[in-house]
Amino acid sequence: MAKDLDDVLARAVEVVGPPNVVTDAEVVAPYTTDWTGRFHGTTPAVVRPGTTGEVAAVLALCNAARVPVVPQGGNTGLVGGGVPRAHELVLSLQRLRHLDAVDARAGQVTAQAGVTIGAVQSLARAAGWDYGVDLAARDSATVGGTIATNAGGVRVLRYGPTRRQVVGYEAVLADGRVLRRLDGLEKDNTGYDLGGLLCGSEGTLAIVTAARLRLVARPSHTVVALLAFDRVDDALDAVGESRRCVDTLQAIEFFVRGGLDLVCETFSIPKPFAADHDAYVLLEAAAATDPTPALAACADRLADLADVAVATEPERREALWRYREAHTEAINTLGPPHKLDVTLPPATMSTFLARVPDVVAGVAPRARTFLFGHAGDGNVHVNVTGVDPDDDRVTDAVLRFVVELHGSISAEHGIGTAKRPWVHLTRTREELDVFRAIKRALDPRGILNPNVLLPADR
């Protein structure tokens, strides 16, 4: 193997050129630790191909010699999926940076894997469009990485996750064969949806080298409403009702009394309403035609609404958003929290919110649990302070409770290496067997990111 590896690296140098097979410890370091500093690894080398052909040639070498490979984009993942934790070769896609002009008739753009989400957004906006995915790591996260993880972000409610933006793909299989369907066909029922399958596959099936991305119209009117309720269940009913009545919603956020109190105390912000309430729903609608009447009519229909504030001007909109967005910062002042990213189905959301603090207290009696998130798609951020941010007992207790309530143990971050010990809880043996069968079909030697997503071999 060591000799094979040396041979692979020597031949990789011929393919990508000496500067792009990096073994210098200092240069390698940023590729072997994730940006949060939680996940570390080691690698024999970082290989940085500059073309799809070079990716194909390098993978063919690795496959022939059975050298495992971890593909890496902007290294902004949150579950250690792009870090070589078992001394895999790192294949960085960062040099694949070509970004075509916007195709204005199609409302699409073709981008190579290493282009950042921020670059796609800037290009789209300059042409009067926008890109449907937005997330905090936009200036580092790449097209390839967000496809591998099916990244969500703040506008999933409106535009869906990354999978829904991908209208074409170019990808290299483990053995170096190239799949390419980049023509941007909005309707194309001529075979299996390989592009969709690659989204969220965490680099285990093929390495995405380029994508054809769908752009979205840029709404010109935005309105925000903050709704207060005296019962959590009334707030959850309002979530469904608002989705039914307002077709231009781009956010439905949720928080509760405890989190709001902390935010207002921490930052000396006045409370939003004269009275205190138990649950809050923040709605944002945006459209080419002012959506305020629809939002106001929706609020009028909510029998259990305790109070409401509506804002159309940017400053006032931001003030309402601040109650929700300042949660993260306010919680951080209590010490680094243990964060979990889960989805609950609406049917069990209420039970989850009511009981998860006790579930956490069962394993960490001194912990404090904060709950907020994207109610529109059932995505709850569980933030636990007073425990180690990597405390596996808390992770285990919360994820088991999520599974018991038929939720997802990873809403948008993925499985990676971090959540791998729990994936068998949320997926049946039949599902995992099918995952493995698909993995073997596309990567029979198992060289592509072999230590993520699927449970360790039984």
Place this chain on the structure above:
Amino acid sequence: MAKDLDDVLARAVEVVGPPNVVTDAEVVAPYTTDWTGRFHGTTPAVVRPGTTGEVAAVLALCNAARVPVVPQGGNTGLVGGGVPRAHELVLSLQRLRHLDAVDARAGQVTAQAGVTIGAVQSLARAAGWDYGVDLAARDSATVGGTIATNAGGVRVLRYGPTRRQVVGYEAVLADGRVLRRLDGLEKDNTGYDLGGLLCGSEGTLAIVTAARLRLVARPSHTVVALLAFDRVDDALDAVGESRRCVDTLQAIEFFVRGGLDLVCETFSIPKPFAADHDAYVLLEAAAATDPTPALAACADRLADLADVAVATEPERREALWRYREAHTEAINTLGPPHKLDVTLPPATMSTFLARVPDVVAGVAPRARTFLFGHAGDGNVHVNVTGVDPDDDRVTDAVLRFVVELHGSISAEHGIGTAKRPWVHLTRTREELDVFRAIKRALDPRGILNPNVLLPADR
């Protein structure tokens, strides 16, 4: 095999009961011919399971005995994908008719495979929602069949094809194992997207027995605009520009002078504008807030617009729609047309529209070619009169031209058995090899709809 088959049928009777293993020629007949009467087959029997467990038991029997199976829903497909053309067993999913109540908090509903699209729509509408897929065969087409074919219909532009409505699935593998993920998790990054993979797989990977479907808000205001242009290219530019500026479009339709003339002559309808124009684009926007201002502003921005009519009242909207919708009926008066359902990327649409009549004339000099369709997603209906509706020379010439222009040879109907001879033109060897590898991984004995989608074995 015959003895094995007799044994399978005898044991299937034990599973589903004698009335549900049908061999009587008269009862079998409607299952062996498609609704258009173009595709015929024969079958040893039609098996009609009433539960997912029965589907699983029957498939396990068939798999053990290597008896090939054609799954069938409402039998409304257009490419012979549900007809037993090689004497396969027919597995009808029509008895799986359970439809849950609408989950109002989630905006979702769970439906078994045999529920019709019309039934889903009715239930959704009664609860104040709607279903994103609508098509002419709504009262026969089923949830299972529309998933297997990734059915599109008239609102793909707004809501996407069936794949985008599926938020959970239950499916039975060839060997009888059941996959079930019906909890309706809008965000769930915990493995491969099997639900999306099954959409459009034409029953070749697993048999869908139920689905969790996303519902959509029901817009209360609708506006239609008919735009006229003197150059086809100006019309195509307007398609992109309208998508950029109006975020609530639910249709962008296209037709040209020849088709409009035929419609107006055939039905004695006055022309829409005083002058004749070369190309027409019909836009329909619908939203909770009146989208007329956005549509009007968009029309104002189109420098090359020759004329425009805007309608908000139902009668006047229908009158504008009639110019587009009457195309099919008007063309039928010339004799049954040869119909092709293709997608072109915007980059080559103009070339296709200009040259395809000559391409057709090259193989059928007396033919007349009509072009219209869903311009918003590049979907062109090519209707050719004066030739046999199944004339393979016309099919071959048009599909080859589509492939040359990087389009799709099947926008929404699928490959089935009808387009199987052409699928190798539009998919590379690498793609087809991956399709086959996935097929083998999920259905190693090849019993599930073995004669559709993939090219016949080389």
